[in-house]
Structure formats: structure tokens, C-alpha cells
Amino acid sequence: MEEQKNTYENVTLEPDVGFDIRFVTMDHNSPFHWHREMEILYILNGHATVHMEGEEYELNPLDAVVMDYARIHEVIYALPQTMGICIHVSRQLLRRYLPEAEPFAIRCAGQRLRPGQQEYYNEICGYLKELTVLYVNQNETYRLKSTARILELLACLVEHFSEPVSMVATQTRAGKMERLEQICMYVDHHYREEMTLQEAADELGLNREYFCRFFKQSTGSSFMRYVNQVRLNYIYQDLLHTDDPVQEIMERHGFFNQKLFYRMFKERYHCTPRQARRMAENNPYVEAK
Structure with a gap:
């Protein structure tokens, strides 16, 4: 069996696309690791626990969490059956549309919403639901429609879930x-x-x-x-x-x-x-x- 890399996970994304969508299940557990890409996890059924830099997040069906660039995290998918979609988004994709933006961090988890964020969190979950359907069907317009939804999702994250970070x-x-x-x-x-x-x-x-x-x-x-x-x-x-x-x-x-x-x-x-x-x-x- 091919060994799974546990720690620093290098996700390969197509340069002209800048994101990747895949299913994840109870077969994908890994200890603490991180990416050079933003990771967005959306649970479809079952239960998952995310540990991220000293905090714990419990995810049930239709819950989402964002692991920002280089944020150390682990995800444990509950037995016997848990499935979700995992989306990785490159920094380059954001820079393509926000070249002049100051450094910022994304903080988005259903269990840690600030006042006024619930509406926008629901909007993000709506995009993730649409992306799941698009990913399953994969028709001839999949790339166009999924790119549109990813960009809308990122815009919502930047506008409502970003925090400034010093250089x-x-x-x-x-x-x-x-x-x-x-x-x-x-x-x-x-x-x-x-x-x-x-x-x-x-x-x-x-x-x-x-x-x-x-x-x-x-x-x-x-x-x-x-x-x-x-x-x-x-x-x-x-x-x-x-x-x-x-x-x-x-x-x-x-x-x-x-x-x-x-x-x-x-x-x-x-x-x-x-x-x-x-x-x-x-x-x-x-x-x-």
C-alpha cells in the first residue's frame, strides 16, 4: 500500500484553475499537518472533529470550517460512515483578484461565529452545497459553474470572515x-x-x-x-x-x-x-x- 504523507501536505493544483474539490471519508484521517493552500471542509453526513491550533471544532452534517493557509490542523472522521467535500484554494487565485490587498487571515467555523456572521455563514454553506452537486454531476459546464461558485465563496470569506494581519x-x-x-x-x-x-x-x-x-x-x-x-x-x-x-x-x-x-x-x-x-x-x- 502506498504510504500517506502525514505532516506537510503538498496539494497539487492546476495553475489556471487554482482550486481542487474532492470527497473525503473516514479513510482520510491524518495527524497535525498544514497546506500552502486554504482548505474548506463541508460535512455531508456523519461527524468530524477538527483540532486547529489549540481549539476543537465538532462538525455535523451541513457544517463547514475553513483552515486558512498554513494553519496547523488535524481532522478525524467518525466511524463507521462519514463523508464530506474538501476544497483546496491556492494563494495565487486570491492574489489574481486581490493583488493590492493587505495581508489577512480567514477565520470561519460554524461554532465560532461572531455577531452578524450567521447570515454569511449560511451563504457560504449554500455555495458548498451547490459545489457538491456540481462535483457529483460533472457536466460540460462544471468547470465554469464551479469556478463561479468558488469565487463567490471567496468573496464572502474575504468580506465577512477576514482579519488584518501585520507583515x-x-x-x-x-x-x-x-x-x-x-x-x-x-x-x-x-x-x-x-x-x-x-x-x-x-x-x-x-x-x-x-x-x-x-x-x-x-x-x-x-x-x-x-x-x-x-x-x-x-x-x-x-x-x-x-x-x-x-x-x-x-x-x-x-x-x-x-x-x-x-x-x-x-x-x-x-x-x-x-x-x-x-x-x-x-x-x-x-x-x-
Whole structure:
């Protein structure tokens, strides 16, 4: 099975289009990661939990949330069946229409609306519903109509959900993302090994205390918890897509503490590994083994 990249997710968008729409399901869980693109998630059925920079968002059917450019987040799709659409929008698309705009951040989630935003949030959900229908039908005018809806959606986000950001803050964030990307790439390459906090800090040339503080402030998670979440994600994928024994899958992906594994798995997926495997059997949202 082809490995899934967990941390920094590089989404390839067609330059002349600037956005991408796809279905996401319970088969798409991943630990903390980020994009150079804006991500918009709209839940169609089931339930999803989004953790984003220290805050938690619970999404039910027809709920939406925006993960702005380079905002660190994870999404956990509930078992047994959850489906949504995920839209990625490039910075270049916004710059094409707002070349003179000052730096800004987008903050939009149904659970965190400010007074006066409900009407515009409903408008955004309306565009997402239309985009879902267009994506499913994909007729000859799909590209034209979906582009129109994306631009209307972006205009609504910029007008009613944007906040000014200073140039200094923007530059500081870019530097933080570069360092965090180095850390997460290190984890992706070494998560199968018995990794220690000191080894990771030494590898990146950072003081251990600074390393811990920086990672916690950036992601809302401790470093070792993040490492175990990466392991859990690979284990989860193998549980759904192979018939290998649970113990073998655990050890393959660097998890040797069985008690901790079962506790973290149940905390994350609200079921045991064997229950997750049973729920995946004959599930239309999971590829056949």
C-alpha cells in the first residue's frame, strides 16, 4: 500500500484553475499537518472533529470550517460512515483578484461565529452545497459553474470572515512553518524507530527545552504525543486495508507499548482496533482489501 504523507501536505493544483474539490471519508484521517493552500471542509453526513491550533471544532452534517493557509490542523472522521467535500484554494487565485490587498487571515467555523456572521455563514454553506452537486454531476459546464461558485465563496470569506494581519506577523509565521516542517519531516522518516525527545532536538540543532516549548505552542500537542499520532494513523490505515494481526501492525509502525497504544487508539477513534476493522468491512467508504 502506498504510504500517506502525514505532516506537510503538498496539494497539487492546476495553475489556471487554482482550486481542487474532492470527497473525503473516514479513510482520510491524518495527524497535525498544514497546506500552502486554504482548505474548506463541508460535512455531508456523519461527524468530524477538527483540532486547529489549540481549539476543537465538532462538525455535523451541513457544517463547514475553513483552515486558512498554513494553519496547523488535524481532522478525524467518525466511524463507521462519514463523508464530506474538501476544497483546496491556492494563494495565487486570491492574489489574481486581490493583488493590492493587505495581508489577512480567514477565520470561519460554524461554532465560532461572531455577531452578524450567521447570515454569511449560511451563504457560504449554500455555495458548498451547490459545489457538491456540481462535483457529483460533472457536466460540460462544471468547470465554469464551479469556478463561479468558488469565487463567490471567496468573496464572502474575504468580506465577512477576514482579519488584518501585520507583515511582521506574516513573516514570523513563515519562519515558524519552515522550522516546523523540518521537525515533521524528521518524524515522517523516523517514526518507526524508538525516537526520543532529546534525539529529535539534537538532530535539528535545537535546545531540548526550546524544542518542547516551540512544538507545543505551534501545534497544541506535545512532541511525543504527535509522534504517536503519526504512528496511529499508519496503524489505522493498515487495520482498514490489510488482514495483518494488530500486534504485527503496531510493531511495524513503531508502537511497542501495547497499553498506551490501546488507550490512545480508543481516545482518538472511540473504538478498539478490532471494532474499527469490523466497521470497515463492506463499508462503501473504505477501499476493499
